[in-house]
Amino acid sequence: MIMRKALALPLVSILSLIILWELSVDYFDVPKFLLPAPSLILCALIDNQELFLQSTINTLTITISALLAALFSGIFLALCFSLSRTFEAAFYPLAVILQVTPIVAVAPLVLIWVGIDNVNRALIIIAWLAAFFPILSNMSAGLKSVDRTLNDLFKLYGASNWQRFHLLLWPTAMPYLLASLKVSGGLALIGTVVAEFVAGSGGAQGLAWRILEAGNRLQTEKMFAGLLLLAIIGMIIFYAFSLLEYRLLKYRR
């Protein structure tokens, strides 16, 4: 029941938004290059479905790779940080620097580093840069929230670091990790798009390409079709993690 409601309501809200949009574009006579009507966007999507499908697959592939990389690296770094205060003090600043360095500025460096023929690798690295920090930050906070007595219990049992991690730290940090995944899922997606903007090649054309090309030609309905696909992917990622959260945390309280 709850799940059905949780599914129905967003649909209803989005649908009513779309209807409102369609009507007000019509009513206020909004120029279509500013905000095209949803019906036009849908047409653009259907007219170019094969193109969009391929682009979506390309973007999605990079997004998922980057998200996985962010997940593993974020968790791993957070773990290292939790094991050694010294390591944390020494390397956290570098993570912060990576986070606040504009992607346009690093993109050329990344491209040079991986070689201009490995565009996809460059895209993954750039999208990873965008996605990994929330996971690191939240995982660190999660690891710090470990219950003192449970910690003592594990000490008492002489648990190995690995046991401590997967039986105590991991489940403790889970709510934090899940919250960050919802953030990083979106960031990996948007990071991929930005990466395609700054480092993409003409070979594998992701959604960024579609959006940009359409935008440059003022084919705004086509551009919005690309944005729509992005929104849908973002939503799928977000609700997948929400579902996971619901499943995993159900028995906690």
Place this chain on the structure above:
Amino acid sequence: MIMRKALALPLVSILSLIILWELSVDYFDVPKFLLPAPSLILCALIDNQELFLQSTINTLTITISALLAALFSGIFLALCFSLSRTFEAAFYPLAVILQVTPIVAVAPLVLIWVGIDNVNRALIIIAWLAAFFPILSNMSAGLKSVDRTLNDLFKLYGASNWQRFHLLLWPTAMPYLLASLKVSGGLALIGTVVAEFVAGSGGAQGLAWRILEAGNRLQTEKMFAGLLLLAIIGMIIFYAFSLLEYRLLKYRR
């Protein structure tokens, strides 16, 4: 003692990185357009100090405004979501859409909306878009982590919503909020820079312009001076929140 160590180590690690950098640029004869030596960067910074100071102030102003806006809106939305499942189901998707929409695509809309002459307002809105989602997501997770018995206690006392918020929910969610602030602080900064790229007119003089135009003109040491300033601001924001975290959570366990 702990605090002193926590301060000294990052400094040491950054310093040794810089020295390594200087030496290897020299040793490997790295062309300066690729990676200028730290000494050159410092010179560029000093030579253009007034310019950089002004740019830093501009960027910082936008960043802080956007971060504050993200903080209040994120917390407020998360609260509304926690009060009403219906509201959450209806509006969370919109927040997700906002997160995954590329800034380049929305920038013109924002610019048109606030008026082309209110560039700063457009910048704040765009940077806010980048920063607010982690706060919302973490705050939501934090609000869900409320202890059941404490919740019962407040119910029993007939606490008002406001009391429940500031005496129970707020402190419960604090560790989550602080983790997200570390993320959003950086995102607000980088969001400001991106906003300056996409919406700033060349007249507005934030750090983005120093970085982009210097990069374009291959004045790489000047570009890195801009990046350095960004890194420093990012670090200050991050460590300010870390300190706050340390202070606020000291007595918890």
Place this chain on the structure above:
Amino acid sequence: DGITFATDWKAQAEHGGFYQALANGYYQAEGLKVTIRPGGPGSDNPRLLAAGALDIAIASNSFQPINMLSAGVDVKVVMASFQKDPQILMLHPDDPADSFDQLQGRPIFISDAAIAAFWPWMKSKFGYKDQQIRKYTYSLAPWLVNKGTVQEGYVSSEPFSARQAGITPKVLLFADAGYPGYSGMVMVNNSYLKDNRQTVTAFVRASIKGWIDYLYGDPAPANKLILHDNPEMTPELLSFAINEIRSRGIAGDKETLGSMSVTRWETFYKEMSNLGAVEKGVNVNNLLVPDLVPGLIHD
């Protein structure tokens, strides 16, 4: 009342004429209060103009106004700063190639704007493939370290930066290979034009005067403004750029500076629409205003 003129990048020599007109008071003499609003990589003049947020702005290339027209924006082009588009491809000095058609299969660093505009033309004209595209995000570094790659740019800008890095590149000008577009055009929202014909006329007159003065007189007043507006600009780059514009005839003859020909627009459109680079069924004549400034538009 004032008039805000939006350019397509930070202040540079490519906007020199407008700055000269401003600096020497040519606009003022016409009774105009002009503000120049520099653009950047994300500035989207066509969309802002289409949405009515801007009235008058630079069109970087001939594609922009045509795309606007085909999207249903009522826009007019009233002058062209450059008769030749300053777009180039740049090669490393020791590169064996010395013409466009020898660059098939080579990685080309090319900006988003160019991809949407020139790329289809280059593809069909020289047999390039999408796979060659590498994004140019306003840093020459990837090109500099990768011998054998090709770099897109402006004749008046990128070669200078390359020289700063110790490389004197080979330069291939699109226009020399038959690219028929104008550049640095002034485009105006037609509804604005209707109500402010006098103002626009005066603006064009003053701007042309500024350009002539900038290229053939003393460019110092404009340069001072440019250097002030853009701290990364250098006097050396400015004089390099002016020299390139002059010596390559980018702005055409002194006498016909600013003018456009209907036939050339039509040629451009025919070629590009045949390539599929722009939509079919647009009448480019609708872009032009024949007697706004007498003699500026000819057949």
Place this chain on the structure above:
Amino acid sequence: MTNQSITLKDLSFAYDDIHPILTGLSWDIQKGHIYSLLGKSGCGKSTLLRLIAGLETPDKGSVDIQTNTPPAFVFQEPALLPWASVYHNIKLPVSLGAASASTAEIESYISLLGLDGLEDRYPAQLSGGQKMRVSIARALTQKAEILLLDEPFAALDEPLRFELNDLLLSLQDRLKMTVIFVTHSVYEAAYLADAAVVLNMGKLQSILPLDHNRSLPSSKQRSSHQFADNAARIFRALEEA
């Protein structure tokens, strides 16, 4: 009839479909009486208190409370705010407007519970018994008409427990509140309660009225015949369960 403060009628409750906890329980709780609630671990004592407090909704039946102030509840766990000092934890009902104790009163409860000097500590810096005492102090500041205590003294040493038993009696004597307290100590029940109530199989198995001679000093009462008799009767009732 007018001196009934709580009426439970035909209460049924279950957390899930398989294990019924309460099955048609009825109880007329008299105003100003002290009840001790006994029963096997896991039989539903805490659940019953939660139902009375309105923290759970019965599946069937009704809970009827005639009172103006919210009941005071000492949960089985201390339930303290980890981020608030001992003092602020105790003051919580006052801060929330659910009670109106003066600073002097709050301080007197702190003293009575032996928490002097710990006011500025945080819960994480307290021993188990100290935490429980903070929770008791918090409930007392409320000066509620109904007191629901879930094993409040289980974590305390015997002398302190005796002291607090007497504290409760004297407060009750003054304020005439209705007290229901869960305990596992038969002797505590025998000493404190006006009636011992045994919960078993989802119903009240027996309600044993107990006699006391409160005029005697407490140590005398604890060694009196009456006391031994009370305890024996409770033991017997429990054994039947």
Place this chain on the structure above:
Amino acid sequence: MTNQSITLKDLSFAYDDIHPILTGLSWDIQKGHIYSLLGKSGCGKSTLLRLIAGLETPDKGSVDIQTNTPPAFVFQEPALLPWASVYHNIKLPVSLGAASASTAEIESYISLLGLDGLEDRYPAQLSGGQKMRVSIARALTQKAEILLLDEPFAALDEPLRFELNDLLLSLQDRLKMTVIFVTHSVYEAAYLADAAVVLNMGKLQSILPLDHNRSLPSSKQRSSHQFADNAARIFRALEEA
């Protein structure tokens, strides 16, 4: 000498500079004995157990343990993993390789503690006493040589408590482990312990050896003269504190 399993020498410990908890405490803990540790709430009993277990480091003095397996510890709070079922919580020491109980053994402890049918529940779905029993079961599966129990039975009803007391005695009889258990119940101490130890003002105030006639059935023992005598002696020691 050889039958000492733990030696505490001149232990001092404090959490902060102002409140010393232990001040030069010494204690020779005999192998295979059951000690009950009594003392005022907040006097440092839990802290002492933590020191013995090595969870705190003494400021001065030493803790010397001759044992191969880690001690089993029942904390004052249940300390269960909220995300693990009852069964997996009990199995934790085995999962961590700190003990090697078979599945049958684990199930037998579950039965002995009356937790049958609750194996798949999560801690949040248990009553207070049930949680504590899970914690006790977990400690027992460890089959450790040293058992440190911090008020393990405080949350349990008297009949169950008696049962578990006897379970502990029979296990001890078989396995000869050293047991230190904190309790507030003088009667429990009097029945279970070989010696009652009173902690006061940071030192062991007294160590009272207690006599039992374990050949009698438990109910007989509980009403024996010896038992009453043991209890009286402990009461007296506590009063001195």
